[in-house]
Amino acid sequence: MGHGDFGTSGFSDALVILGAAGLVIPAFARFRISPIIGFILIGLIAGPSGLGSLAPTYPWLHYVTISNAEAVEPFAELGIILLLFSIGLELSFRRLWGMRRLVFGVGAAELLLSAGLLALGLHLIGQSVAGAVGLGLALALSSTALVLPLVGTHGPVGRSALAMLLFEDVALVPIVFALGAMAPYAGSDAVSGLVTTMLVGGLVSVGMLFAGRLLLPHLFAQAARTKSPELFLSACLLVVIVASLVTSAIGFSPILGALIAGIVIAETEYRNEVEVVTAPFRGLGLGVFLITVGMSVDLRQVVDSWQDIVLAVAGVLAVKTIVTSLLLRVEGARTAVAVETGVLMAAPSETTLIVLAAAAAAELIQPQTAAFWQIVTAIGLTITPLLAQLGRLAGRRVAGQELAGQLDETLETAALDQVIVLGFGRVGRLVSEMLEAHGKDYLAIDSDADGVAGARKEGYDVLFGDVSQPEFLGRLAERQPSAFILTMDNPVLVNRLARQLRAAFPDLPIVARARDTAHAAKLYKAGVTDAVPETLEASLQLSEAALVDLGVAMGPVIASIHEKRAELRAEIMAQAEMEEEPPLRGRRLRDSEPSRQT
Secondary structure, eight states, rough: OOHHHHHSHHHHHHHHHIIIIIHHHHHHHHOOHHHHHHHHHHHHHTTTTTTTGGTTTSGGGTTOOOOOHHHHHHHHHHHHHHOOOHHHHTTOOHHHHHHHIIIIIIHHHHHHHHHHHHHHHHHHTTTOOHHHHHHHHHOOOOOOOHHHHOOOOSSHHHHHHHHHHHHHHHHHHHHHHHHHTTTTTTOHHHHHHHHHHHHHHHHHHHHHHHHHHHHHHHHHHHHEEEEEEHHHHHHHHHHHHHHHHHHTTSSSSSHHHHHHHHHHHHSSTHHHHHHHHHHHHHHHHHHHHHHHHHHTTTHHHHHTTTHHHHHHHHHHHHHHHHHHHHHHHHTOOOOOHHHHHHTOSOOOHHHHHHHHHHHTTTTTTTTHHHHHHHHHHHHHHHTTTHHHHHHHHHHHHHHHHHHHHHHHHTTTTTOOOOEEEOOOOOHHHHHHHHHHHHTTOOEEEEEEEEHHHHHTTTTEEEEETTTTTTHHHHHHHHHSEEEEEEOOOOOHHHHHHHHHHHHTTTTTTEOOOOOOHHHHHHHHHHHHEEEEEHHHHHHHHHHHHHHHTTTTOOHHHHHHHHHHHHHHHHHHHHTTTTTSSOOSSSOOGGGGSOOOOO
């Protein structure tokens, strides 16, 4: 095989992609750069408009550039199909039915209102009505492939995003057909074809759901009996590909078929196994897709039109953020959730590229216009991880403004002498329950706005607050607390808080969660009254359970456990170079009880 053949045969392209996945992406991760951005940058640098444009002059560049962009696209499409399949695995019929109001209410309103506002703006700057509608619909779409892996589907932000993205995925095909019907040369046949396709698509989708529920459990049962991972994987891929081919054959997107396949399998007992065996293909396929996004960016056009591109990106992000946030607020979502979801969903989508191609094929927009908005879309996809972080920051800020005032509002009516529990995760919740069971008044504080809101609904006395802020300690001092319990699984934060609390409250008990004995020693140095190492406590509990199960009487076992705990505590304090227990200048938590519980 000659040099030129190698350069264009696809081998070099495969090596570039695998090299990016195996070598370059870990390097990006080392510098805390998202792999999403890393893959897009690889496509940008190694693609036809990057170093690939120099390959004819410098033949050795064939080995490190992607010379045949079209050959890579089918693999990118397969990656997106597998990704949507995995999203379907996280859904169920019950969950979808419960989200119907969000999907067909907020989802439809978000798409149509965003598209309408974008189309109006584009028409005002000179785009034809048909072209503005096509571009507005394209840019109103958001990226299922990137958004859901960033936030998941179980939190309030993920559920809101999923509902809107589900509607967009279903609406993609009617959008493409509608653009065809708007073409200058299209007649009434195009409109009737759209209606027919929608009816057929609906019937086929329902048929696939019912057929899948009948057939797939038997298929996977047979594959599982062989105990061959390869055969099980083959069955998974067969289901995904067949479902995608069916929806493609009736004119719908293969993405819809993959989503339906995932939803059906989610109802079977093999869901977890399917998710595990398809994960490697899903990750690599997504990487290939992102590389093709990077390859679609023409650097020369970016340099020539950078001001217009910046304005276009900013305009699209602003319109979609505002529309999404307002609609979610109207629907009843908390402001923090609405703001975070709005920012997260602001960028265009991989499906935007499909709609742009359809609009250009229908001659609704000029090829150079399509190329410009492809660049805008690629940049939007590139900054989606940054938007996710920005959305989280904005959401936390808004949540802080919503909930931080509660601490001040309750000062007038709050009982003094409360135990303050800092951190309300799994450990903080259990500690709070035990305090309540023994009649001790407590107030828990956590910086997770969603967790705080949920816990308050369940009746826990918990408020939002960023305990790392210095002014927060002043607010707490007004409550005249009786003790502090630090439950966060963050050694650095716990150490810092321990020092701040001991300086601000020299006479109060401070009990802190420690990861191990070394961390406990540092906490004793910082001034805590008691540090509780997780590893040590787990060992003591295991010993207690084992001794009782072996027939030793409960009383002597508990006594020996207490004795061992005191012995180990003394050793840890000695490790902290403390000759005696930390001067509490007051009492321990247990001494603060008016009477011992019996």
